Amino acid sequence: MNSHSQSVPVVEARDVKVSFGAVRALAGVDLVIRPGECVGLVGHNGAGKSTIVNVINGGLSPHEGTIAYKGEERGRTGIAAARGHGIRCVFQELSLCPNLTVIENTRIMHRALTGWGWRGRAAAAIRSKLDEIFPGHRIDCSRAVGDLSIAERQMVEIATAFADVGQAPKLVILDEPTSSLDASLAEQLLAHVRTYVAGGGSVIFISHILGEVLSTATRIVVMKDGRVVADRPTAEFTQAGLVQAMGSVVAEKKDARVARALTTSEPILSLPPRHGRGLPFKAFRGELVGLAGLSGHGQTDMLVDLYHSRSGNWLRRGNPQVAFVAGDRGYNGTFPLWSILNNLSVASLTDLSRASLIDERHEVELGEEWKRRIAIRTPDMENGILSLSGGNQQKVLFARALAVRAPIVLMDDPMRGVDIGTKQEVYDIVRSEAENGRTFIWYSTEMDEICICDRVYVFNSGAIVAELTRNDINEENILAASFTEAVTREAVA
Numbered sequence: 168m169n170s171h172s173q174s175v176p177v178v179e180a181r182d183v184k185v186s187f188g189a190v191r192a193l194a195g196v197d198l199v200i201r202p203g204e205c206v207g208l209v210g211h212n213g214a215g216k217s218t219i220v221n222v223i224n225g226g227l228s229p230h231e232g233t234i235a236y237k238g239e240e241r242g243r244t245g246i247a248a249a250r251g252h253g254i255r256c257v258f259q260e261l262s263l264c265p266n267l268t269v270i271e272n273t274r275i276m277h278r279a280l281t282g283w284g285w286r287g288r289a290a291a292a293i294r295s296k297l298d299e300i301f302p303g304h305r306i307d308c309s310r311a312v313g314d315l316s317i318a319e320r321q322m323v324e325i326a327t328a329f330a331d332v333g334q335a336p337k338l339v340i341l342d343e344p345t346s347s348l349d350a351s352l353a354e355q356l357l358a359h360v361r362t363y364v365a366g367g368g369s370v371i372f373i374s375h376i377l378g379e380v381l382s383t384a385t386r387i388v389v390m391k392d393g394r395v396v397a398d399r400p401t402a403e404f405t406q407a408g409l410v411q412a413m414g415s416v417v418a419e420k421k422d423a424r425v426a427r428a429l430t431t432s433e434p435i436l437s438l439p440p441r442h443g444r445g446l447p448f449k450a451f452r453g454e455l456v457g458l459a460g461l462s463g464h465g466q467t468d469m470l471v472d473l474y475h476s477r478s479g480n481w482l483r484r485g486n487p488q489v490a491f492v493a494g495d496r497g498y499n500g501t502f503p504l505w506s507i508l509n510n511l512s513v514a515s516l517t518d519l520s521r522a523s524l525i526d527e528r529h530e531v532e533l534g535e536e537w538k539r540r541i542a543i544r545t546p547d548m549e550n551g552i553l554s555l556s557g558g559n560q561q562k563v564l565f566a567r568a569l570a571v572r573a574p575i576v577l578m579d580d581p582m583r584g585v586d587i588g589t590k591q592e593v594y595d596i597v598r599s600e601a602e603n604g605r606t607f608i609w610y611s612t613e614m615d616e617i618c619i620c621d622r623v624y625v626f627n628s629g630a631i632v633a634e635l636t637r638n639d640i641n642e643e644n645i646l647a648a649s650f651t652e653a654v655t656r657e658a659v660a
Protein backbone atom coordinates (compact mmCIF):
# COMPACT_ATOMS: atom_id res chain seq x y z
CA MET A 168 0.00 0.00 0.00
CA ASN A 169 1.59 3.35 -0.94
CA SER A 170 1.61 6.38 1.33
CA HIS A 171 -1.08 8.15 -0.71
CA SER A 172 -3.64 5.40 -0.21
CA GLN A 173 -4.18 6.37 3.44
CA SER A 174 -4.95 10.01 2.68
CA VAL A 175 -8.27 11.82 2.24
CA PRO A 176 -10.02 10.65 -0.93
CA VAL A 177 -10.11 13.05 -3.88
CA VAL A 178 -13.66 11.87 -4.46
CA GLU A 179 -15.98 9.43 -2.75
CA ALA A 180 -19.19 8.17 -4.37
CA ARG A 181 -21.49 6.20 -2.07
CA ASP A 182 -24.46 4.07 -3.11
CA VAL A 183 -25.03 6.16 -6.24
CA LYS A 184 -28.19 5.36 -8.24
CA VAL A 185 -29.09 6.87 -11.60
CA SER A 186 -31.94 5.91 -13.95
CA PHE A 187 -32.81 7.07 -17.45
CA GLY A 188 -36.51 6.37 -17.72
CA ALA A 189 -36.90 2.62 -17.38
CA VAL A 190 -33.15 2.00 -17.71
CA ARG A 191 -31.32 1.72 -14.40
CA ALA A 192 -27.82 2.86 -15.38
CA LEU A 193 -26.40 2.77 -11.82
CA ALA A 194 -27.93 0.53 -9.20
CA GLY A 195 -25.96 1.62 -6.09
CA VAL A 196 -22.29 2.23 -6.92
CA ASP A 197 -19.49 2.89 -4.42
CA LEU A 198 -16.28 4.34 -5.86
CA VAL A 199 -13.51 5.96 -3.84
CA ILE A 200 -10.47 7.54 -5.51
CA ARG A 201 -7.42 8.48 -3.46
CA PRO A 202 -4.36 10.59 -4.35
CA GLY A 203 -1.66 8.65 -6.22
CA GLU A 204 -4.04 6.05 -7.68
CA CYS A 205 -4.79 5.11 -11.27
CA VAL A 206 -8.09 3.25 -11.07
CA GLY A 207 -8.89 1.16 -14.14
CA LEU A 208 -12.65 1.06 -14.74
CA VAL A 209 -13.76 -1.81 -16.95
CA GLY A 210 -17.04 -3.49 -17.90
CA HIS A 211 -19.24 -4.42 -20.85
CA ASN A 212 -20.86 -1.81 -23.11
CA GLY A 213 -23.64 -0.19 -21.11
CA ALA A 214 -22.27 -1.35 -17.72
CA GLY A 215 -22.48 2.22 -16.37
CA LYS A 216 -18.85 3.42 -16.58
CA SER A 217 -19.53 6.73 -18.36
CA THR A 218 -22.52 7.37 -16.10
CA ILE A 219 -20.55 7.04 -12.85
CA VAL A 220 -17.75 9.27 -14.15
CA ASN A 221 -20.36 11.83 -15.25
CA VAL A 222 -21.64 11.86 -11.68
CA ILE A 223 -18.10 12.34 -10.35
CA ASN A 224 -17.50 15.05 -12.94
CA GLY A 225 -20.60 16.89 -11.74
CA GLY A 226 -22.43 16.56 -15.07
CA LEU A 227 -25.14 14.33 -13.60
CA SER A 228 -26.78 14.49 -10.16
CA PRO A 229 -27.31 11.11 -8.54
CA HIS A 230 -30.98 10.26 -8.00
CA GLU A 231 -29.93 8.56 -4.77
CA GLY A 232 -26.63 8.32 -2.92
CA THR A 233 -23.92 10.88 -2.19
CA ILE A 234 -20.83 12.33 -3.75
CA ALA A 235 -18.13 13.98 -1.65
CA TYR A 236 -14.96 15.77 -2.80
CA LYS A 237 -11.96 15.77 -0.43
CA GLY A 238 -14.08 14.25 2.32
CA GLU A 239 -16.55 17.18 2.46
CA GLU A 240 -19.85 15.32 2.66
CA ARG A 241 -22.05 18.37 2.54
CA GLY A 242 -19.95 20.34 0.06
CA ARG A 243 -21.19 21.77 -3.23
CA THR A 244 -21.69 19.44 -6.18
CA GLY A 245 -22.10 20.07 -9.92
CA ILE A 246 -19.66 20.78 -12.74
CA ALA A 247 -18.22 24.01 -11.29
CA ALA A 248 -17.70 22.41 -7.88
CA ALA A 249 -16.01 19.37 -9.45
CA ARG A 250 -13.70 21.60 -11.51
CA GLY A 251 -12.98 23.65 -8.41
CA HIS A 252 -11.78 20.43 -6.73
CA GLY A 253 -9.43 19.75 -9.64
CA ILE A 254 -11.54 17.12 -11.44
CA ARG A 255 -10.92 17.06 -15.22
CA CYS A 256 -12.58 14.78 -17.74
CA VAL A 257 -11.63 13.61 -21.22
CA PHE A 258 -14.91 12.46 -22.70
CA GLN A 259 -15.51 9.48 -24.95
CA GLU A 260 -17.40 11.76 -27.34
CA LEU A 261 -14.79 14.41 -27.99
CA SER A 262 -16.06 17.75 -26.81
CA LEU A 263 -13.91 20.41 -28.48
CA CYS A 264 -15.46 23.19 -30.62
CA PRO A 265 -14.51 22.32 -34.19
CA ASN A 266 -14.66 25.87 -35.56
CA LEU A 267 -12.24 27.28 -32.96
CA THR A 268 -8.48 26.84 -32.91
CA VAL A 269 -6.67 24.58 -30.46
CA ILE A 270 -5.57 27.70 -28.55
CA GLU A 271 -9.13 29.08 -28.37
CA ASN A 272 -10.43 25.72 -27.15
CA THR A 273 -7.79 25.79 -24.41
CA ARG A 274 -9.13 29.17 -23.33
CA ILE A 275 -12.68 27.78 -23.10
CA MET A 276 -11.61 24.95 -20.81
CA HIS A 277 -9.40 27.14 -18.63
CA ARG A 278 -11.14 30.27 -17.50
CA ALA A 279 -8.01 31.51 -15.76
CA LEU A 280 -6.72 32.42 -19.22
CA THR A 281 -8.25 35.89 -19.24
CA GLY A 282 -7.04 39.43 -19.75
CA TRP A 283 -4.29 40.86 -21.86
CA GLY A 284 -2.02 38.27 -23.46
CA TRP A 285 -4.34 35.27 -22.81
CA ARG A 286 -3.70 33.94 -26.31
CA GLY A 287 0.05 33.72 -25.76
CA ARG A 288 -0.40 32.07 -22.36
CA ALA A 289 -2.93 29.59 -23.74
CA ALA A 290 -0.58 28.73 -26.62
CA ALA A 291 2.34 28.18 -24.26
CA ALA A 292 0.25 26.02 -21.88
CA ILE A 293 -1.19 23.70 -24.50
CA ARG A 294 2.05 23.42 -26.52
CA SER A 295 4.14 22.52 -23.51
CA LYS A 296 1.60 19.92 -22.34
CA LEU A 297 1.39 18.35 -25.81
CA ASP A 298 5.21 18.27 -25.96
CA GLU A 299 5.36 16.66 -22.52
CA ILE A 300 2.76 13.94 -23.16
CA PHE A 301 3.25 13.32 -26.89
CA PRO A 302 6.86 14.26 -27.70
CA GLY A 303 7.34 14.61 -31.45
CA HIS A 304 3.67 15.44 -32.15
CA ARG A 305 3.13 17.72 -35.13
CA ILE A 306 -0.02 19.56 -34.04
CA ASP A 307 -0.18 23.20 -35.08
CA CYS A 308 -2.09 24.85 -32.22
CA SER A 309 -3.20 27.78 -34.38
CA ARG A 310 -5.29 25.43 -36.58
CA ALA A 311 -9.04 24.96 -36.23
CA VAL A 312 -9.86 21.77 -34.35
CA GLY A 313 -12.19 20.67 -37.16
CA ASP A 314 -9.13 20.39 -39.47
CA LEU A 315 -7.36 17.92 -37.17
CA SER A 316 -7.58 14.13 -37.43
CA ILE A 317 -9.57 12.28 -34.77
CA ALA A 318 -6.30 11.14 -33.13
CA GLU A 319 -5.00 14.72 -32.99
CA ARG A 320 -8.27 15.92 -31.48
CA GLN A 321 -8.02 13.25 -28.84
CA MET A 322 -4.42 14.31 -28.08
CA VAL A 323 -5.55 17.94 -27.68
CA GLU A 324 -8.39 16.92 -25.33
CA ILE A 325 -5.96 14.91 -23.21
CA ALA A 326 -3.35 17.68 -23.07
CA THR A 327 -6.05 20.24 -22.18
CA ALA A 328 -7.20 18.08 -19.27
CA PHE A 329 -3.70 17.67 -17.85
CA ALA A 330 -2.74 21.35 -18.41
CA ASP A 331 -1.90 23.22 -15.24
CA VAL A 332 -3.43 26.67 -15.75
CA GLY A 333 -4.21 28.52 -12.56
CA GLN A 334 -4.97 25.28 -10.74
CA ALA A 335 -3.30 21.88 -11.05
CA PRO A 336 -5.61 18.96 -11.88
CA LYS A 337 -6.10 16.50 -8.99
CA LEU A 338 -8.10 13.77 -10.74
CA VAL A 339 -8.11 13.28 -14.51
CA ILE A 340 -10.85 11.01 -15.86
CA LEU A 341 -9.89 9.40 -19.15
CA ASP A 342 -12.90 7.75 -20.85
CA GLU A 343 -11.42 5.48 -23.54
CA PRO A 344 -8.55 7.87 -24.22
CA THR A 345 -6.62 5.53 -26.52
CA SER A 346 -9.53 4.45 -28.72
CA SER A 347 -8.35 6.68 -31.59
CA LEU A 348 -4.62 6.55 -30.89
CA ASP A 349 -2.20 4.16 -32.53
CA ALA A 350 0.05 1.95 -30.42
CA SER A 351 2.95 4.39 -30.12
CA LEU A 352 0.77 7.38 -29.13
CA ALA A 353 -1.13 5.19 -26.68
CA GLU A 354 2.16 4.12 -25.07
CA GLN A 355 3.23 7.78 -24.72
CA LEU A 356 -0.04 8.53 -22.91
CA LEU A 357 0.23 5.51 -20.62
CA ALA A 358 3.79 6.48 -19.68
CA HIS A 359 2.54 9.97 -18.82
CA VAL A 360 -0.26 8.56 -16.68
CA ARG A 361 2.22 6.44 -14.71
CA THR A 362 4.47 9.44 -14.07
CA TYR A 363 1.53 11.65 -13.10
CA VAL A 364 0.22 9.08 -10.64
CA ALA A 365 3.67 8.46 -9.16
CA GLY A 366 3.77 12.20 -8.42
CA GLY A 367 0.54 12.01 -6.38
CA GLY A 368 -2.06 12.76 -9.08
CA SER A 369 -5.12 10.52 -9.57
CA VAL A 370 -6.56 9.04 -12.74
CA ILE A 371 -9.70 7.08 -13.60
CA PHE A 372 -8.83 5.12 -16.71
CA ILE A 373 -11.67 3.55 -18.71
CA SER A 374 -10.66 1.21 -21.50
CA HIS A 375 -11.78 -1.93 -23.29
CA ILE A 376 -8.14 -2.77 -24.06
CA LEU A 377 -7.45 -4.84 -20.98
CA GLY A 378 -3.69 -5.03 -21.52
CA GLU A 379 -3.49 -1.23 -21.14
CA VAL A 380 -5.49 -1.33 -17.94
CA LEU A 381 -3.38 -4.13 -16.47
CA SER A 382 -0.14 -2.33 -17.33
CA THR A 383 -1.16 1.11 -16.06
CA ALA A 384 -3.78 0.93 -13.31
CA THR A 385 -2.82 0.50 -9.66
CA ARG A 386 -6.33 -0.78 -8.82
CA ILE A 387 -9.10 -2.16 -11.03
CA VAL A 388 -12.83 -1.73 -10.55
CA VAL A 389 -15.09 -3.98 -12.63
CA MET A 390 -18.67 -2.90 -13.36
CA LYS A 391 -21.54 -5.03 -14.58
CA ASP A 392 -25.16 -3.98 -15.17
CA GLY A 393 -24.87 -0.79 -13.11
CA ARG A 394 -23.01 -2.32 -10.15
CA VAL A 395 -19.40 -2.76 -9.01
CA VAL A 396 -18.68 -6.50 -9.07
CA ALA A 397 -14.95 -6.44 -8.26
CA ASP A 398 -12.56 -3.86 -6.77
CA ARG A 399 -9.01 -5.08 -6.15
CA PRO A 400 -5.35 -4.08 -6.65
CA THR A 401 -4.21 -4.75 -10.22
CA ALA A 402 -1.68 -7.36 -9.09
CA GLU A 403 -4.60 -9.61 -8.08
CA PHE A 404 -6.01 -9.73 -11.62
CA THR A 405 -4.98 -11.61 -14.72
CA GLN A 406 -6.45 -10.88 -18.14
CA ALA A 407 -8.56 -14.03 -17.96
CA GLY A 408 -9.73 -13.20 -14.43
CA LEU A 409 -10.72 -9.73 -15.54
CA VAL A 410 -12.74 -11.01 -18.48
CA GLN A 411 -14.45 -13.49 -16.19
CA ALA A 412 -15.30 -10.77 -13.66
CA MET A 413 -16.84 -8.70 -16.47
CA GLY A 414 -19.13 -11.61 -17.28
CA SER A 415 -17.83 -11.98 -20.82
CA VAL A 416 -17.02 -15.30 -22.29
CA VAL A 417 -14.13 -15.01 -24.66
CA ALA A 418 -13.38 -17.92 -26.89
CA GLU A 419 -9.84 -19.25 -26.93
CA LYS A 420 -7.74 -17.19 -29.26
CA LYS A 421 -7.90 -19.20 -32.44
CA ASP A 422 -5.88 -18.53 -35.52
CA ALA A 423 -8.57 -16.41 -36.97
CA ARG A 424 -7.11 -16.40 -40.41
CA VAL A 425 -9.15 -18.88 -42.32
CA ALA A 426 -7.04 -21.20 -44.39
CA ARG A 427 -8.55 -19.84 -47.56
CA ALA A 428 -6.41 -20.02 -50.65
CA LEU A 429 -6.07 -16.43 -51.69
CA THR A 430 -7.76 -16.27 -55.00
CA THR A 431 -5.71 -15.81 -58.08
CA SER A 432 -8.56 -14.30 -60.06
CA GLU A 433 -8.90 -10.59 -60.83
CA PRO A 434 -8.93 -8.30 -57.81
CA ILE A 435 -12.34 -6.92 -56.87
CA LEU A 436 -10.69 -3.61 -55.94
CA SER A 437 -7.44 -2.03 -57.00
CA LEU A 438 -5.77 1.36 -56.78
CA PRO A 439 -2.46 2.64 -58.13
CA PRO A 440 0.24 3.81 -55.68
CA ARG A 441 -1.07 6.65 -53.51
CA HIS A 442 0.21 10.07 -54.67
CA GLY A 443 2.52 8.26 -57.07
CA ARG A 444 4.57 6.81 -54.18
CA GLY A 445 4.87 3.39 -52.58
CA LEU A 446 2.95 0.24 -53.50
CA PRO A 447 -0.39 -0.26 -55.28
CA PHE A 448 -3.46 -1.60 -53.45
CA LYS A 449 -5.55 -4.62 -54.35
CA ALA A 450 -8.16 -6.78 -52.67
CA PHE A 451 -9.76 -10.06 -53.76
CA ARG A 452 -13.22 -11.44 -53.25
CA GLY A 453 -13.67 -12.94 -49.77
CA GLU A 454 -10.56 -11.32 -48.32
CA LEU A 455 -10.08 -9.53 -45.01
CA VAL A 456 -7.65 -6.75 -45.87
CA GLY A 457 -6.11 -4.76 -42.99
CA LEU A 458 -4.84 -1.19 -43.21
CA ALA A 459 -2.17 -0.58 -40.59
CA GLY A 460 0.48 1.97 -39.66
CA LEU A 461 0.52 4.98 -37.39
CA SER A 462 -2.82 6.76 -37.22
CA GLY A 463 -3.51 9.59 -39.64
CA HIS A 464 -1.10 8.34 -42.32
CA GLY A 465 -3.64 8.10 -45.11
CA GLN A 466 -5.70 5.02 -44.22
CA THR A 467 -9.03 6.84 -43.86
CA ASP A 468 -8.37 8.92 -47.00
CA MET A 469 -7.92 5.73 -49.00
CA LEU A 470 -11.14 4.26 -47.60
CA VAL A 471 -12.99 7.41 -48.65
CA ASP A 472 -11.46 7.21 -52.17
CA LEU A 473 -12.45 3.54 -52.43
CA TYR A 474 -15.97 4.44 -51.31
CA HIS A 475 -16.33 7.16 -53.92
CA SER A 476 -14.92 4.92 -56.63
CA ARG A 477 -17.56 2.23 -55.97
CA SER A 478 -20.61 3.98 -54.52
CA GLY A 479 -21.94 5.31 -57.85
CA ASN A 480 -25.04 7.44 -58.00
CA TRP A 481 -27.08 7.16 -54.81
CA LEU A 482 -30.27 7.88 -56.73
CA ARG A 483 -29.76 4.72 -58.78
CA ARG A 484 -31.92 1.88 -57.51
CA GLY A 485 -30.50 -1.52 -56.72
CA ASN A 486 -28.12 -2.87 -54.14
CA PRO A 487 -25.19 -0.69 -53.14
CA GLN A 488 -21.76 -1.99 -54.13
CA VAL A 489 -20.08 -0.78 -51.01
CA ALA A 490 -20.90 -0.14 -47.36
CA PHE A 491 -18.91 2.10 -45.00
CA VAL A 492 -18.58 1.81 -41.23
CA ALA A 493 -17.54 5.23 -39.93
CA GLY A 494 -15.08 5.35 -37.06
CA ASP A 495 -15.79 8.92 -36.03
CA ARG A 496 -19.41 8.30 -35.14
CA GLY A 497 -20.11 11.82 -33.87
CA TYR A 498 -18.86 13.45 -37.07
CA ASN A 499 -20.05 11.15 -39.80
CA GLY A 500 -21.71 8.11 -38.29
CA THR A 501 -24.89 8.60 -36.28
CA PHE A 502 -27.97 10.68 -37.06
CA PRO A 503 -28.33 12.10 -33.54
CA LEU A 504 -32.05 12.96 -33.74
CA TRP A 505 -33.12 9.60 -35.15
CA SER A 506 -34.14 6.40 -33.38
CA ILE A 507 -31.81 3.41 -33.02
CA LEU A 508 -33.90 1.54 -35.59
CA ASN A 509 -33.80 4.31 -38.19
CA ASN A 510 -30.05 4.70 -37.71
CA LEU A 511 -29.66 0.99 -38.40
CA SER A 512 -32.05 0.67 -41.35
CA VAL A 513 -31.14 3.84 -43.25
CA ALA A 514 -28.71 2.06 -45.57
CA SER A 515 -31.15 -0.79 -46.29
CA LEU A 516 -34.11 1.27 -47.51
CA THR A 517 -33.94 -0.24 -51.00
CA ASP A 518 -34.33 -3.72 -49.54
CA LEU A 519 -37.05 -2.59 -47.13
CA SER A 520 -39.21 -0.75 -49.66
CA ARG A 521 -42.33 -2.01 -51.42
CA ALA A 522 -43.85 0.22 -54.09
CA SER A 523 -41.69 3.13 -52.87
CA LEU A 524 -43.00 2.78 -49.31
CA ILE A 525 -40.98 1.44 -46.40
CA ASP A 526 -42.31 -1.90 -45.16
CA GLU A 527 -42.29 -1.12 -41.43
CA ARG A 528 -42.84 -4.70 -40.29
CA HIS A 529 -39.81 -5.76 -42.28
CA GLU A 530 -37.82 -2.87 -40.81
CA VAL A 531 -38.72 -3.87 -37.24
CA GLU A 532 -37.68 -7.47 -37.98
CA LEU A 533 -34.34 -6.26 -39.29
CA GLY A 534 -33.84 -4.25 -36.08
CA GLU A 535 -34.72 -7.21 -33.85
CA GLU A 536 -32.40 -9.53 -35.79
CA TRP A 537 -29.39 -7.23 -35.33
CA LYS A 538 -30.28 -6.38 -31.75
CA ARG A 539 -30.02 -10.09 -31.02
CA ARG A 540 -26.98 -10.82 -33.20
CA ILE A 541 -24.67 -8.23 -31.67
CA ALA A 542 -26.45 -7.61 -28.37
CA ILE A 543 -27.49 -3.97 -28.73
CA ARG A 544 -28.42 -3.11 -25.14
CA THR A 545 -31.70 -1.22 -25.24
CA PRO A 546 -35.24 -1.92 -24.04
CA ASP A 547 -36.67 -0.48 -27.27
CA MET A 548 -35.16 0.04 -30.75
CA GLU A 549 -37.47 3.08 -31.14
CA ASN A 550 -35.46 4.94 -28.45
CA GLY A 551 -33.17 7.73 -29.64
CA ILE A 552 -29.67 6.67 -30.72
CA LEU A 553 -28.10 8.93 -28.07
CA SER A 554 -29.80 6.88 -25.35
CA LEU A 555 -27.26 4.14 -26.09
CA SER A 556 -23.83 3.90 -24.49
CA GLY A 557 -20.93 4.76 -26.82
CA GLY A 558 -20.03 1.16 -27.59
CA ASN A 559 -23.63 0.26 -28.34
CA GLN A 560 -23.89 3.19 -30.79
CA GLN A 561 -20.83 1.81 -32.55
CA LYS A 562 -22.52 -1.60 -32.80
CA VAL A 563 -25.48 0.03 -34.56
CA LEU A 564 -23.17 1.55 -37.18
CA PHE A 565 -21.61 -1.83 -37.71
CA ALA A 566 -25.00 -3.49 -38.08
CA ARG A 567 -26.03 -0.77 -40.55
CA ALA A 568 -23.17 -1.70 -42.87
CA LEU A 569 -23.55 -5.47 -42.53
CA ALA A 570 -27.32 -5.36 -43.02
CA VAL A 571 -26.93 -4.15 -46.59
CA ARG A 572 -25.90 -6.77 -49.08
CA ALA A 573 -22.96 -4.81 -50.50
CA PRO A 574 -20.11 -7.15 -51.51
CA ILE A 575 -17.48 -4.71 -50.21
CA VAL A 576 -17.43 -3.37 -46.66
CA LEU A 577 -15.06 -0.55 -45.74
CA MET A 578 -14.37 -0.16 -42.02
CA ASP A 579 -12.71 2.89 -40.50
CA ASP A 580 -11.50 1.57 -37.14
CA PRO A 581 -15.05 0.50 -36.28
CA MET A 582 -14.40 -1.34 -33.00
CA ARG A 583 -13.55 1.79 -31.00
CA GLY A 584 -15.17 1.42 -27.61
CA VAL A 585 -16.72 -1.99 -28.25
CA ASP A 586 -16.35 -4.43 -25.35
CA ILE A 587 -14.22 -7.55 -25.57
CA GLY A 588 -17.09 -10.06 -25.64
CA THR A 589 -18.90 -8.26 -28.47
CA LYS A 590 -15.66 -7.84 -30.40
CA GLN A 591 -15.23 -11.61 -30.55
CA GLU A 592 -18.79 -11.99 -31.83
CA VAL A 593 -18.23 -9.33 -34.46
CA TYR A 594 -14.97 -10.98 -35.59
CA ASP A 595 -16.89 -14.22 -36.05
CA ILE A 596 -19.54 -12.43 -38.12
CA VAL A 597 -16.86 -10.76 -40.27
CA ARG A 598 -15.08 -14.07 -40.83
CA SER A 599 -18.21 -15.94 -41.83
CA GLU A 600 -19.31 -13.10 -44.14
CA ALA A 601 -15.84 -13.18 -45.75
CA GLU A 602 -16.16 -16.92 -46.26
CA ASN A 603 -19.42 -16.22 -48.05
CA GLY A 604 -17.55 -13.96 -50.47
CA ARG A 605 -17.74 -10.47 -49.00
CA THR A 606 -14.56 -8.39 -48.97
CA PHE A 607 -13.64 -6.32 -45.90
CA ILE A 608 -11.16 -3.46 -45.99
CA TRP A 609 -10.42 -2.79 -42.36
CA TYR A 610 -8.45 0.10 -40.94
CA SER A 611 -7.69 -0.63 -37.31
CA THR A 612 -5.53 0.91 -34.59
CA GLU A 613 -5.59 -2.39 -32.70
CA MET A 614 -2.84 -4.88 -33.48
CA ASP A 615 -5.02 -7.89 -32.59
CA GLU A 616 -7.49 -6.94 -35.31
CA ILE A 617 -4.81 -6.34 -37.93
CA CYS A 618 -3.32 -9.73 -37.14
CA ILE A 619 -6.52 -11.59 -38.08
CA CYS A 620 -6.47 -10.20 -41.64
CA ASP A 621 -5.45 -12.17 -44.73
CA ARG A 622 -3.46 -9.31 -46.24
CA VAL A 623 -2.17 -6.14 -44.60
CA TYR A 624 -1.06 -2.85 -46.11
CA VAL A 625 1.10 -0.66 -43.89
CA PHE A 626 0.80 3.10 -44.44
CA ASN A 627 3.30 5.84 -43.85
CA SER A 628 3.00 9.52 -44.86
CA GLY A 629 0.02 8.86 -47.12
CA ALA A 630 1.61 5.96 -49.05
CA ILE A 631 1.58 2.18 -48.74
CA VAL A 632 5.08 1.17 -47.66
CA ALA A 633 4.61 -2.57 -47.14
CA GLU A 634 2.30 -5.43 -48.10
CA LEU A 635 2.23 -8.40 -45.72
CA THR A 636 0.42 -11.69 -46.11
CA ARG A 637 -0.19 -14.74 -43.96
CA ASN A 638 2.64 -15.62 -41.59
CA ASP A 639 4.40 -12.30 -42.21
CA ILE A 640 1.54 -10.47 -40.50
CA ASN A 641 2.82 -9.82 -36.99
CA GLU A 642 3.42 -6.87 -34.71
CA GLU A 643 7.16 -6.78 -35.32
CA ASN A 644 6.86 -6.55 -39.12
CA ILE A 645 4.04 -4.00 -38.94
CA LEU A 646 5.93 -1.72 -36.56
CA ALA A 647 9.11 -2.01 -38.62
CA ALA A 648 7.21 -1.06 -41.78
CA SER A 649 5.40 1.80 -40.02
CA PHE A 650 8.68 3.65 -39.72
CA THR A 651 10.05 2.72 -43.14
CA GLU A 652 9.57 6.00 -44.92
CA ALA A 653 11.07 8.07 -42.15
CA VAL A 654 14.27 6.03 -42.54
CA THR A 655 14.23 6.48 -46.32
CA ARG A 656 13.84 10.23 -45.96
CA GLU A 657 16.81 10.42 -43.62
CA ALA A 658 18.84 8.37 -46.05
CA VAL A 659 17.90 10.75 -48.89
CA ALA A 660 18.74 13.78 -46.74
Ligand SMILES: Nc1ncnc2c1ncn2[C@@H]1O[C@H](COP(=O)(O)OP(=O)(O)OP(=O)(O)O)[C@@H](O)[C@H]1O
Nearest residue numbers: 187192212213214215216217218554555556557558
Ligand atom coordinates in the same frame (compact mmCIF):
# COMPACT_ATOMS: atom_id res chain seq x y z
N1 LIG B 1 -29.00 9.91 -21.95
C1 LIG B 1 -29.40 8.64 -21.79
N2 LIG B 1 -30.69 8.28 -22.00
C2 LIG B 1 -31.10 7.01 -21.81
N3 LIG B 1 -30.30 5.99 -21.43
C3 LIG B 1 -29.00 6.29 -21.22
C4 LIG B 1 -28.48 7.61 -21.39
N4 LIG B 1 -27.15 7.59 -21.10
C5 LIG B 1 -26.85 6.31 -20.78
N5 LIG B 1 -27.96 5.54 -20.84
C6 LIG B 1 -28.04 4.09 -20.55
O1 LIG B 1 -27.39 3.85 -19.32
C7 LIG B 1 -26.67 2.62 -19.37
C8 LIG B 1 -25.22 2.87 -18.96
O2 LIG B 1 -24.58 3.60 -20.00
P1 LIG B 1 -23.06 4.07 -19.93
O3 LIG B 1 -22.84 5.03 -21.06
O4 LIG B 1 -22.75 4.53 -18.55
O5 LIG B 1 -22.30 2.68 -20.22
P2 LIG B 1 -20.73 2.42 -20.42
O6 LIG B 1 -20.34 1.37 -19.43
O7 LIG B 1 -19.98 3.70 -20.38
O8 LIG B 1 -20.72 1.77 -21.87
P3 LIG B 1 -19.63 1.89 -23.09
O9 LIG B 1 -18.52 0.96 -22.75
O10 LIG B 1 -20.39 1.42 -24.27
O11 LIG B 1 -19.21 3.33 -23.18
C9 LIG B 1 -26.84 2.07 -20.78
O12 LIG B 1 -27.86 1.10 -20.74
C10 LIG B 1 -27.29 3.27 -21.59
O13 LIG B 1 -28.11 2.86 -22.66
